[in-house]
Amino acid sequence: MATTTETPAASPYDRIGGLAALRRITDRFYDLMETDPAFAALRAMHAPDLTPMRESLPLFLAGWSGGPRTWWDANPGKCMVSMHAPFGINRELAGQWADAMRRAIADISPGDTAIADALADVLDRMARGMAKA
Template sequence: MPTDTAASPFERVGGHPAMRAITDRFYDLMDQDPAYADLRAIHAADLAEMRIQLPLFLAGWAGGPRDWFEANPGKCMMSAHGGIPITPDTAGQWAEAMTRAIAEVDLADREIADAMADVLSRMARGMVRD
């Protein structure tokens, strides 16, 4: 029996370096591709803090170290986005940019990476508030 059957998605895709690489590619795409201009426009001008926070969120979400959740007790995806206008278009841009980022980064386990992209996309589209 393989010894890694209990490995979390966080461990399987490559740990913190993988989460940082996904996040950096995601925000690079958002910065550079006009297809994501509406999504870019609702973010702060400086994404440096998000490049730190999103990988920490993703780490805990994917079964790794829970630093983000411990630093933000009681915060969930909806409360973290209170007041942010999330339309079908901007949610779709988030889902597409994240799917592209995960596809383009070299990750240790492609199958689990693609599953993460699928779930994150569905979460983003489920956050629409009309």
């Protein structure tokens, strides 16, 4: 009987370019948040020093997309949506988050455009889903 060797499908994490690409995207995201007045309200609700966020967001996205689970192991049981509930996120803030992330992904333009578009779309939905008003 003929045997087939199946290569496991690459994870979204691998297709996007791993942690190095996620760090470039999230650094661009926070650079935009810090410099573009379109994201001023979003910037204002974050702590003055974004260094901890520049560390935690790429690690969150790494585990979430099928890569190393560093953030998840350090935050057992932490739910990203519930964690954001006290922040009073409205549609405008969620839109700023989604727009900044979409622009960051486009600016970094990871080689695999299908996965880059999918990442922008799913994060857009996640962010807008956090809006309470």
